[in-house]
Amino acid sequence: MSDHNKPIDHAEPIVEEVAEADTSSLVAVAGHPVHAMLVAFPIALVISTLGCDVFYWYTGDPFWTRVALWSSGFAFWIGIAASIAGTAELLLVEGIRHRAASWNHAVAAVMLISIAGANWGFRLDDHEAAVLPLGLMMSALASLFVGIAGWHGGKLVFDHGIGLMVSSKD
Numbered sequence: 001m002s003d004h005n006k007p008i009d010h011a012e013p014i015v016e017e018v019a020e021a022d023t024s025s026l027v028a029v030a031g032h033p034v035h036a037m038l039v040a041f042p043i044a045l046v047i048s049t050l051g052c053d054v055f056y057w058y059t060g061d062p063f064w065t066r067v068a069l070w071s072s073g074f075a076f077w078i079g080i081a082a083s084i085a086g087t088a089e090l091l092l093v094e095g096i097r098h099r100a101a102s103w104n105h106a107v108a109a110v111m112l113i114s115i116a117g118a119n120w121g122f123r124l125d126d127h128e129a130a131v132l133p134l135g136l137m138m139s140a141l142a143s144l145f146v147g148i149a150g151w152h153g154g155k156l157v158f159d160h161g162i163g164l165m166v167s168s169k170d
Helices: 013-020 034-038 040-059 063-092 100-125 131-158
Strands: none
Touching: 034 040, 034 063, 040 063, 040 100, 040 131, 063 100, 063 131, 100 131
């Protein structure tokens, strides 16, 4: 068989080296990654803040502005906790640190936390006046970044196997 008829091996040494690096979580409780356990809360709270803003826009009931103030605050602070765990994993685990998708996720998450913090901070002085139009727009932008950060986080789990524990007990 001539050289030009041989199957081409597309595996690159750098890709193989990254794939061989350990991706086991170092920030975990009983084997469960802390970042994965915490991240659901800010996601739900950011989306809840958007929902509260829409309900306030529709009904004019100030109840929704108070709920949005609390949900945006908790989204920010629990997001900070989740980001501390995620940043520790990013910096401490070589197999995570060497993947470009990890850095994409980190940048999107930092943007999300920044927007969530600004959204909460803007509401602190007068939570009712803060909603329309700026609060609603910031909530929508934060929700967009939930999708972007979530997409990249999902790629880490489903494409790279980050955070998965494979056990022979199952």
